[in-house]
Amino acid sequence: MPYALAAAAAALLLTAVLTELLRALALRWRHACAGLVDRPGARKAHTRPTPHLGGVAVAAGTLAAATSGLWTGQAPLGPEVGTLLAVAAAVAVLGLLDDLRPLGPRARLVVETGAAGAVAYGSGLGPMTGALAVLWIVFVTNAFNLLDNSDGAMGTVAAVTALGLAICAIVEGRTGLALLLWVLAAALTGFLLHNWHPARIFLGDCGSLFTGFVLSSAAVLLHTGDTPARTMGAVLAFTLVVTADTALVLVSRRRAGRRLLLGGTDHIAHRLQRLGLTVQGTAVVLGVTASVGTVIGLLIHHAWLPPSVVLPVAVAVLLALGGLLRVPVYEAGRVGRPGRRVRRTVGRPRAARAIDTASN
Template structure:
């Protein structure tokens, strides 16, 4: 308990400090990211989160303070490989096949060496890990959104791991949540640095893999209900992006201001308010998942969450995000402010 708390505090402080160092180094070198948002904010913050998380967790066994247990080693190694993949994608353009291929290989390592699943469920677990990893990566489109959602999810999964007597995995998830909290010091609006692919893919992969590892002993219905509740927000964002781009005839790989955070902001929320709302929604899903996981609620208890998520997706699809209508929607609050301002 004490060693875990020490590791979490160390991760928080290390990540907060390292994020500031990385930001200063990137700005000093004149390296900027691609796209309008990255042009004003360094996009290599994932280095701080990955180093802070893996360094704090790895220090436990080295110093004799905490043992990671079976299965955590392969997860750490695979997550490190995904972090390097993301860092490479931040620095050079990588094709979708390369990114998906590396993620699939890393997920296969985790499932084969850490989960104990048979080939059939194992293949589904690999697909799930790749899907959720990229869904989390997509969410990194607004200041504080990804970090808030991921930190809440990590804490919920840590509680599940503790209940399942997986102390090594619980330690890893707790440290990840602390690292993300330290990063939010710099990523809260107005963000001074963002996660980039290195941080979002690393975080998403750890969380996606952890959802599989804490549900290997659960029945299909209970596992499916809990998995959905834990990832409802990121899955809703992925569905919004895919459906809206398909309806608009836009390439699925093309970036755009069409994520759940953008739609909430165009509905009247501030950037900070958007992160808070997404965090609250994630907390509601996480609590539901915890109750289902420990048997306090039956799997059908997730149905209201499923219905609420579906209603939210349908409602948010009506928010204009492309073309002139979206531009008018975005400019309307500014025009109203000018009309109400004193001469």
């Protein structure tokens, strides 16, 4: 425990310092390398050039703190976690390259699938369950990437999820995995010092893909020995917010006849803000919701609740998403079946006018 606390403190401090350093360097070199800074645009919420290298600091702080035990001999990670760290680093590099110069969905999916396959193979899953695990890891990885659309939202949800999964790992005696998740939560906390509204730096694809990959892979590794029903119930509860956000976006864009990969202000965070919540309040609400899902996931994982408890939770989430679907988020375009036009919104409320289109 003392070593875990020291590693978490080191991750928080290192990430906070690196984030500020990378922010300053990105702003200084933004003219030489345009990819270092996310500039305002028609589909962006921010109004000034903002670096998106925060993910580099999160990945570096997490990897450095997690592997420090290898040099001291106090916290050996084991081959399972070692594989996860190696492929997570590859995913972080993929995200950084995508930040600097967009790679396209095909290249991203190839690398993510290969990394997820390495985790599934190392966990000893069979062909069928391993394939399902790969699909789930890739989905949740990109769901966290999509959630990174409002100041403080993704970092808060991810930190809460990491803490919940770390508790699972501690109870099971998997100290290496628990340490990784513990320092990831600390690194995200250090990043949030700079990303809380008004954000001075963003995670970017590097940080969101790295974080989503580590959390989804850890969830799979922790449930390899559970029954299918318990596994499904627990992982759905742990990823409640990101799963709901992605489902809402896909349904909304499909109904509006918009391209699924076209960014817009149609996420849960944007809809809550259009209903009057502040950006900070939105992050808090999403964090509290993630906490509820995490507690349910913990109770299901340890057999203190039956997996069927997810059903009423799912019904409540679907009702909430149905209400959020009614919030207007598209100025003009197509709704319902392709080919139908919607009327241009007139007299938008002040809170809605203040929100531009986000990158995701």
